[in-house]
């Protein structure tokens with residue numbers, strides 16, 4: 424059996440286009456032991472070869488710091504996000520939270536997009552504030568205007584683009600530049616794009632967060648997250664915070680995420696194609712007032728999306744015609760192929776009612792009717808359209 428590789432060892436760069444690189448990353452023989460896939464190395468204890476190795480800097484000495492399976496996953500994830508370093512987290516939410524824990528300071532200040540994922544906001548409101556960190560929420564369409572909100576004690580700028588319910592697209596390069604000029608760590612929740620269609624690090628962000636729970640794993644059966652960076656110092660701080668927290672990812676989970684990641688580029692292309700077919704059909708439906716999808720030409724975020732993204736995922740929202748909540752529920756309950764569930768990125772289509780979850784304080788979205796989020800899965804879009812058509816009839 425080949426010796427397990429230490430976490431400080433160099434990764435083998437993969438070659439070719441994204442789908443090729445994702446197929447080949449993390450397959451060094453030291454990680455696979457001759458199989459196609461890495462070993463699932465379940466280890467708390469790591470046996471080192473000599474006393475000197477016990478304290479070797481960068482040595483691989485304890486299971487909490489990762490095993491061969493985690494190394495293999497990280498190599499593939501770095502290929503997807505275009506990052507040199509990546510730290511894993513046991514959920515996407517933890518991957519959103521850890522950058523705050525790593526960089527926010529007691530008595531200091533952070534900036535958070537008004538449209539961020541609800542539980543990210545909940546962490547900021549419930550925990551960060553209690554620990555003496557002041558929070559300013561900002562309009563997700565603020566662009567370079569973010570510079571005016573940056574203070575001498577601001578340490579973190581947290582952006583989610585597009586917002587995962589209301590789909591505003593951030594002016595990422597302008598915001599990253601403002602943060603960099605002020606020495607603020609910029610973080611982008613990049614989950615919508617699956618890491619395939621949007622590269623926040625290349626646009627100047629310090630950290631790109633990916634909830635691998637969604638598109639990257641793709642099977643709706645695993646919770647996982649990653650924080651990516653191209654900066655050594657930022658990575659050290661993230662990695663040390665993960666170590667401080669004792670936060671770890673089970674090797675079986677790492678294996679399952681990697682298995683999903685291999686087909687990510689292919690799946691993203693299908694999600695994109697199918698979602699656009701469904702979204703364009705919905706635009707012409709009399710019960711739909713607005714489709715919130717940045718790849719549609721008349722969407723307010725379209726110009727920024729076109730400039731900064733290379734594609735779109737399967738997640739978008741619709742504002743349906745004004746109707747009492749019971750009627751909105753009747754529409755959702757009538758869906759047969761779209762299941763009702765709080766997630767996306769899996770092979771199965773999902774729908775949720777967003778209004779009860781919109782916790783905005785500084786930039787209320789101007790919506791003409793109840794907001795429904797759809798995650799278009801890998802089913803045939805013609806079947807999904809037929810399902811929506813019969814269910815929308817319940818809206819009257």
Ligand SMILES: Cc1ncc(COP(=O)(O)O)c(C=O)c1O
Pocket residue numbers: 514515516517519540583587612614615634635636646647648765766
């Ligand atoms: C944009 C976004 N970020 C982060 C998360 C959190 O991921 P997880 O459910 O793995 O904690 C989610 C989950 O829905 C999400 O939509």
